[in-house]
Amino acid sequence: xxxxxxxxQKRSSEKHSKSVAAGLNxxxxxxxxxxxxxxxxxxxxxxxxxTLGGGGFLMLSDLGVILFTKDLEQFSNNSxxxxxxxxxx
Numbered sequence: 461x462x463x464x465x466x467x468x469q470k471r472s473s474e475k476h477s478k479s480v481a482a483g484l485n486x487x488x489x490x491x492x493x494x495x496x497x498x499x500x501x502x503x504x505x506x507x508x509x510x511t512l513g514g515g516g517f518l519m520l521s522d523l524g525v526i527l528f529t530k531d532l533e534q535f536s537n538n539s540x541x542x543x544x545x546x547x548x549x
Contacts, residue, residue, distance in 0.1 A: 476536060481494050481497055481498060481526045482494075482523060482526050482527060485522055485526060486523065489522065490509070490512045490519055491505060491509045492504055492506075492508030492513070493505065494526070495522070498532065498538070498543075499536045500537070500538060518543075521543075525544050
């Protein structure tokens with residue numbers, strides 16, 4: 461019996477899916493899980509959890525940004541609490 465090789469295409473760690481980010485925001489957004497998916501400083505999900513997503517405002521505004529932006533990569537690895545604010549590096 462010949463051996464079959466299966467090639468698995470690895471997803472680039474730099475590409476984030478809008479649908480996954482939006483799904484995480486809707487289900488676990490109060491805890492900042494969508495921000496973990498996009499890559500963020502560890503204290504951001506803690507802030508989201510302690511404030512329950514900024515009283516829901518941060519979670520809802522992040523959902524709007526996720527849904528209506530063309531390129532999510534501009535928000536990846538952002539260490540700011542407000543996702544769309546400029547990342548100072």
